[in-house]
Amino acid sequence: MSDLLEISGLQVEVEGKRILDGVDLTVPTGEVHALMGPNGAGKTSLGYAVMGHPKYQVVGGQILWKGESVLGTPPEQRARRGLFLSLQYPTAIPGVSTANFLRSALKGLGKELPARELLKEVRAQLSLLKMDQAFLSRYINDNFSGGEKKRMEIVQLAVLRPEMAILDETDSGLDVDALRTVAEGVNRVREGGMGVLIITHYQRILEYITPDRVHVMAAGRVIASGGRELVTEIERTGYDPMLRAAGIEEVLPAAAVSG
Numbered sequence: 001m002s003d004l005l006e007i008s009g010l011q012v013e014v015e016g017k018r019i020l021d022g023v024d025l026t027v028p029t030g031e032v033h034a035l036m037g038p039n040g041a042g043k044t045s046l047g048y049a050v051m052g053h054p055k056y057q058v059v060g061g062q063i064l065w066k067g068e069s070v071l072g073t074p075p076e077q078r079a080r081r082g083l084f085l086s087l088q089y090p091t092a093i094p095g096v097s098t099a100n101f102l103r104s105a106l107k108g109l110g111k112e113l114p115a116r117e118l119l120k121e122v123r124a125q126l127s128l129l130k131m132d133q134a135f136l137s138r139y140i141n142d143n144f145s146g147g148e149k150k151r152m153e154i155v156q157l158a159v160l161r162p163e164m165a166i167l168d169e170t171d172s173g174l175d176v177d178a179l180r181t182v183a184e185g186v187n188r189v190r191e192g193g194m195g196v197l198i199i200t201h202y203q204r205i206l207e208y209i210t211p212d213r214v215h216v217m218a219a220g221r222v223i224a225s226g227g228r229e230l231v232t233e234i235e236r237t238g239y240d241p242m243l244r245a246a247g248i249e250e251v252l253p254a255a256a257v258s259g
């Protein structure tokens, strides 16, 4: 199968500080890959760099999307080409209703729907995600609970239907039932062939959304890749043995990674 996303030797700096230090990671078309690793490893930063967040400056390496470099292109263009990032901490946009947000997003993607169809689709997705229809007119993420924000990310995913989704800790803060609901939501979108890079700290969501491969990041790079057995290993032993094998004594603060 061809590669959907191919990251090689990626080096990223934020305000002159090295955050990613040679990330290699490839997700072939239609596969689900999990990205794990200790706090501060650079997982969220990788998601931002792939989407083109202006603060995350690529200073080395390459990001290929369907064989073409995305470097230097703005986030909206990456989104139009099929990339989607679900945020670890979704932001509220007071004044913008969920319905209007999704209408604008679809328009930006060149997938505009007639108003009636859009409302029908959003209503259907809200109900699949077990969210009240009142969320349609509420300002997006404004005063939503932690779990409601996470579900709303999946409502967006389902409405926008990207070719690949990077899901940054979509499982954190969810109760057991919500976790299942969210995972089922992701799996429904996957039936269309969507690729997934799921960032998580926990085994549980990977029992619902089965990864083809698992990668472990530490100190700004991928230090191990393998099958699902990696997840079990991490649960059993923690990250220490992998860190030592990679020659990382301890998880250094980002400032110490640069150099």
Ligand SMILES: Nc1ncnc2c1ncn2[C@@H]1O[C@H](COP(=O)(O)OP(=O)(O)OP(=O)(O)O)[C@@H](O)[C@H]1O
Binding pocket: 014, 019, 037, 038, 039, 040, 041, 042, 043, 044, 045, 046, 055, 088, 253, 254, 255
């Ligand atoms: N905009 C920024 N400004 C300054 N430092 C940053 C910025 N973004 C990330 N960093 C630093 O880069 C390192 C990696 O952060 P990142 O959020 O990518 O880690 P993570 O692997 O997602 O961690 P977690 O599991 O806690 O979410 C951290 O030390 C963080 O403080």
Ligand SMILES: [Mg+2]
Binding pocket: 043, 044, 045, 088, 168
């Ligand atoms: Mg993070």
